[in-house]
Amino acid sequence: MGRRSFLRTSAVLTTGLAALAASLKPLLEMNDFPTMERFLQKYYKEMTPQDMAKVLKRIEDEVEQQYHLRPHVRDLKPMDGVEFVYCLNLTRCIGCRKCVHACVAENNQSRDPEIQYIRVLRLPDGSLDIDKAGHFYAPASVPEKGFFYMPVQCQQCENPPCVKVCPVHATWQEPDGITVIDYDWCIGCRYCEAACPYWARRFNFTKPSTLPKERLNLDMSYLGNRPRRQGVMEKCHFCIQRTRAGRYPSCLEVCPAGARKFGNIRDPNSEVSYILKSKRVFIQLKEEMGTAPRFFYYFDV
Amino acid sequence: MRNYFVFLRRCAAIAFAGDWRYYAWMGLLTVLCLLGLNAYCRQFAHGLIVTGMSDEVSWGVYIANFTFLVGVAAAAVMMVIPVYIYKNEDLHDLVIFGELLAVAAILMCLAFVTVDLGRPDRFWHLIPGIGQFNFPRSMLSWDVLVLNGYLLLNVHICGYLLYCRYRKIKPAKWFYIPFVFIAIVWAVSIHTVTAFLYVGLGGRPFWNSSIVGPRFLASAFTAGPALIILAMQVVRRVTSSSSLRAGSPGLGSAPLPPSKRRAATLEDLDLLSRDLLEMASVPIEIRQRVLPMVEVLEVPAGGALLRQGETEETAFFILHGSVVVVREEGGRFRVTRTAGPGEQVGEVSALHATPRMATAIAEEPSLVLSLSADALRSLMESPQVNKIVRSRMSERLLITDRALMTLRSIVQVSMLINVFLLVNEVFKEFYSGNLHDASSKYLFVGLEHHHALVPWIWTAITFNLVAMVLLVLPVSRSLKWLNLTCVLCIVGIWIEKGMGLVIPGFIPTPLGEMMEYRPSLNETLVCFGIWAFGLLCYTVFLRMSVPILQGRLSRENEGASDRSIPAAAPASPPG
Numbered sequence: 001m002g003r004r005s006f007l008r009t010s011a012v013l014t015t016g017l018a019a020l021a022a023s024l025k026p027l028l029e030m031n032d033f034p035t036m037e038r039f040l041q042k043y044y045k046e047m048t049p050q051d052m053a054k055v056l057k058r059i060e061d062e063v064e065q066q067y068h069l070r071p072h073v074r075d076l077k078p079m080d081g082v083e084f085v086y087c088l089n090l091t092r093c094i095g096c097r098k099c100v101h102a103c104v105a106e107n108n109q110s111r112d113p114e115i116q117y118i119r120v121l122r123l124p125d126g127s128l129d130i131d132k133a134g135h136f137y138a139p140a141s142v143p144e145k146g147f148f149y150m151p152v153q154c155q156q157c158e159n160p161p162c163v164k165v166c167p168v169h170a171t172w173q174e175p176d177g178i179t180v181i182d183y184d185w186c187i188g189c190r191y192c193e194a195a196c197p198y199w200a201r202r203f204n205f206t207k208p209s210t211l212p213k214e215r216l217n218l219d220m221s222y223l224g225n226r227p228r229r230q231g232v233m234e235k236c237h238f239c240i241q242r243t244r245a246g247r248y249p250s251c252l253e254v255c256p257a258g259a260r261k262f263g264n265i266r267d268p269n270s271e272v273s274y275i276l277k278s279k280r281v282f283i284q285l286k287e288e289m290g291t292a293p294r295f296f297y298y299f300d301v
Numbered sequence: 302m303r304n305y306f307v308f309l310r311r312c313a314a315i316a317f318a319g320d321w322r323y324y325a326w327m328g329l330l331t332v333l334c335l336l337g338l339n340a341y342c343r344q345f346a347h348g349l350i351v352t353g354m355s356d357e358v359s360w361g362v363y364i365a366n367f368t369f370l371v372g373v374a375a376a377a378v379m380m381v382i383p384v385y386i387y388k389n390e391d392l393h394d395l396v397i398f399g400e401l402l403a404v405a406a407i408l409m410c411l412a413f414v415t416v417d418l419g420r421p422d423r424f425w426h427l428i429p430g431i432g433q434f435n436f437p438r439s440m441l442s443w444d445v446l447v448l449n450g451y452l453l454l455n456v457h458i459c460g461y462l463l464y465c466r467y468r469k470i471k472p473a474k475w476f477y478i479p480f481v482f483i484a485i486v487w488a489v490s491i492h493t494v495t496a497f498l499y500v501g502l503g504g505r506p507f508w509n510s511s512i513v514g515p516r517f518l519a520s521a522f523t524a525g526p527a528l529i530i531l532a533m534q535v536v537r538r539v540t541s542s543s544s545l546r547a548g549s550p551g552l553g554s555a556p557l558p559p560s561k562r563r564a565a566t567l568e569d570l571d572l573l574s575r576d577l578l579e580m581a582s583v584p585i586e587i588r589q590r591v592l593p594m595v596e597v598l599e600v601p602a603g604g605a606l607l608r609q610g611e612t613e614e615t616a617f618f619i620l621h622g623s624v625v626v627v628r629e630e631g632g633r634f635r636v637t638r639t640a641g642p643g644e645q646v647g648e649v650s651a652l653h654a655t656p657r658m659a660t661a662i663a664e665e666p667s668l669v670l671s672l673s674a675d676a677l678r679s680l681m682e683s684p685q686v687n688k689i690v691r692s693r694m695s696e697r698l699l700i701t702d703r704a705l706m707t708l709r710s711i712v713q714v715s716m717l718i719n720v721f722l723l724v725n726e727v728f729k730e731f732y733s734g735n736l737h738d739a740s741s742k743y744l745f746v747g748l749e750h751h752h753a754l755v756p757w758i759w760t761a762i763t764f765n766l767v768a769m770v771l772l773v774l775p776v777s778r779s780l781k782w783l784n785l786t787c788v789l790c791i792v793g794i795w796i797e798k799g800m801g802l803v804i805p806g807f808i809p810t811p812l813g814e815m816m817e818y819r820p821s822l823n824e825t826l827v828c829f830g831i832w833a834f835g836l837l838c839y840t841v842f843l844r845m846s847v848p849i850l851q852g853r854l855s856r857e858n859e860g861a862s863d864r865s866i867p868a869a870a871p872a873s874p875p876g
Contacts, residue, residue: 019332023339030346034422043426043433113350119812131739133813152812161504167441168426169433185433187426188349188419191441193359197504199811202356203419206348230348231419286811289503 078176092259095149099251106250110208155293162192337830357816365799374406376525409835507740522715576643622667764793
């Protein structure tokens with residue numbers, strides 16, 4: 001190689017490498033690069049109890065590092081003989097959106113951008129046509145004359161399209177009927193979001209915002225309200241950290257109108273069993289999709 | 302094995318050698334790639350929030366481009382059908398270029414899916430055996446399999462055929478023909494599976510229609526070959542003046558020399574213009590000027606006009622009879638063509654002063670006009686003669702006009718079917734007037750004061766219709782019009798299939814919310830980066846394969862410096 005061509009080659013190489021380095025520079029702005037431990041973490045269903053214990057401890061450590069508060073992160077298992085069902089009384093719902101905000105608080109959701117699991121639809125009296133729904137109503141007071149309200153969240157389908165389409169089994173249905181997501185397994189392809197007929201799934205388009213310390217819910221569950229990361233899906237999980245411990249979902253507890261009912265459909269004496277037996281008409285949203293929601297809307301008639 | 306590495310090394314080396322145009326083009330693409338990489342790094346650090354996507358419209362231009370390119374990849378290989386099933390010789394060399402295009406398109410597809418992932422660091426969750434692969438339930442897992450399988454198939458076929466050409470050995474049929482047929486079926490499957498990604502979603506009535514699959518195939522077979530028509534002309538332009546390799550001299554048994562020759566008269570030129578109408582445009586002064594440089598030969602059957610490997614600046618026009626052109630390749634003889642009255646022989650080497658590429662032998666007693674290179678140049682001062690002679694010359698290079706016309710008829714039929722299917726779709730959506738047509742309304746006429754996509758889709762429809770009309774008219778037989786048509790097809794289908802199919806599926810949301818989508822600057826830069834990356838790959842593939850197919854890069858010249866193998870013109874200075 002001649003001197004000239006050597007010089008030329010090295011000049012080209014230097015320029016090229018400098019340009020490459022400049023292109024890669026935004027990676028320095030990344031503050032959440034996955035550690036080797038997180039990168040190699042096993043799939044939820046393949047973890048041994050020891051693996052899970054380690055992961056839960058790691059999550060607790062991470063939260064503690066960020067907030068200086070130690071959460072209690074559990075991996076609650078479904079209870080035998082339990083299948084959860086939600087019933088929502090459309091006659092009673094006043095569209096106050098208290099459930100929306102209680103849900104955000106309970107589940108440690110990102111506030112900026114704010115991720116909400118529940119969308120309350122305002123429909124004109126007489127129609128269940130969702131295309132007529134108002135999403136961003138903001139009157140001085142609710143309820144408004146001539147309208148009724150329909151909160152929509154994950155319908156926990158018996159035949160969930162989101163589970164079917166996920167290429168990596170990152171979302172699945174548990175024996176108690178709750179469709180859950182392993183936030184550490186999701187690859188963020190958003191196919192489930194496209195598949196869901198209820199628009200119930202939410203994507204973390206960026207790193208979830210840090211919450212004010214006093215707002216953090218320290219009672220956490222692996223498949224529920226533990227902190228999520230950038231680039232993964234999340235959605236309503238019937239407050240798994242509460243309901244699997246025998247409590248009601250927070251949207252139910254906060255409802256001032258008593259429109260929300262929740263319980264075990266396999267228990268013939270439960271409130272939801274009574275409602276489904278006694279009401280003449282109840283609505284499963286988009287019933288014709290064949291998704292068989294475990295979420296029933298009904299009227300006081 | 303060693304041979305194979307030498308082959309790879311030489312291919313790699315040649316990718317870095319070229320004239321200034323090559324360097325400028327590659328430099329431009331590299332800059333675009335780096336800009337795209339920069340934009341992607343920003344997205345990787347901050348998340349998909351830097352795109353225009355939202356929970357409402359959760360797929361955008363990445364998936365739109367992906368969908369379009371799967372079609373290109375599928376269509377590129379479908380050109381194999383005319384060659385291997387119908388034995389269409391015109392397309393023979395084009396097949397390799399088509400398959401290389403498929404490889405580049407699949408690479409772009411994989412890049413587009415990857416940049417769309419929220420957690421690309423978890424890609425290993427998708428690897429069967431190591432991760433959790435939801436096969437066969439998830440259509441996305443099917444797509445992962447078929448795309449990667451398709452990539453491997455095409456890399457194998459192209460790589461093997463090129464390597465055989467390089468070594469000048471005959472490819473073993475069993476080692477590639479079965480794969481060719483698998484690739485044909487596979488090509489249909491990759492695009493069908495991609496259509497099923499959408500069709501399978503019951504919650505999105507706009508996609509949940511059985512016509513999407515056929516529409517995808519029809520639009521793919523329009524846009525894919527259209528892209529190849531354009532790409533091949535670029536290749537031809539770049540390689541057109543290249544000198545083909547000089548073979549060994551002559552045939553085994555020495556053909557007879559021409560028996561009689563005499564000086565030509567003006568009547569002989571008139572005789573030629575009977576079969577070569579363009580000759581009539583040559584003014585009488587020029588005819589008189591060239592006359593001393595023209596002779597008439599009477600050639601007996603079996604007599605040779607010219608022999609492969611000789612250097613001699615004479616061209617021939619056949620007045621009467623017929624002449625076969627035989628080319629010796631690796632000890633075998635192949636009839637490349639037959640020339641009849643009005644057709645020319647030997648003009649390439651006469652004009653370029655290069656050795657004869659083949660031997661021309663009279664099939665029957667023939668009468669032939671023999672001209673010196675200067676005489677030919679004088680005649681070619683007439684634009685008509687120039688055009689016909691040049692176009693016949695280019696036909697004999699790798700990419701013939703006839704091959705392009707075969708592609709044109711593929712585009713023609715596909716576009717007709719495509720438009721027909723679109724009409725079906727539009728009719729069903731609008732005539733029945735049911736309530737599930739909100740997305741179509743939004744797309745075609747706008748909905749509730751939202752009409753971002755309306756100008757796009759009407760542009761696409763206009764382009765498609767104009768292209769369809771042009772394709773049906775004979776005017777698109779001229780390359781100028783054909784190129785315009787191809788551009789219209791590609792742009793029209795890119796919009797129709799990308800922005801026109803993926804985006805409106807999300808608008809309104811399943812809960813009836815209207816939220817529009819506009820790609821962000823960052824997202825657009827990533828797309829440009831990936832397109833540049835794909836073009837870069839394709840350019841490199843062509844840079845390697847054209848000299849191999851032309852026999853200029855082979856095992857025989859292993860010792861020679863690869864930098865002296867030009868991309869194209871002999872005029873281009875080495876590296």
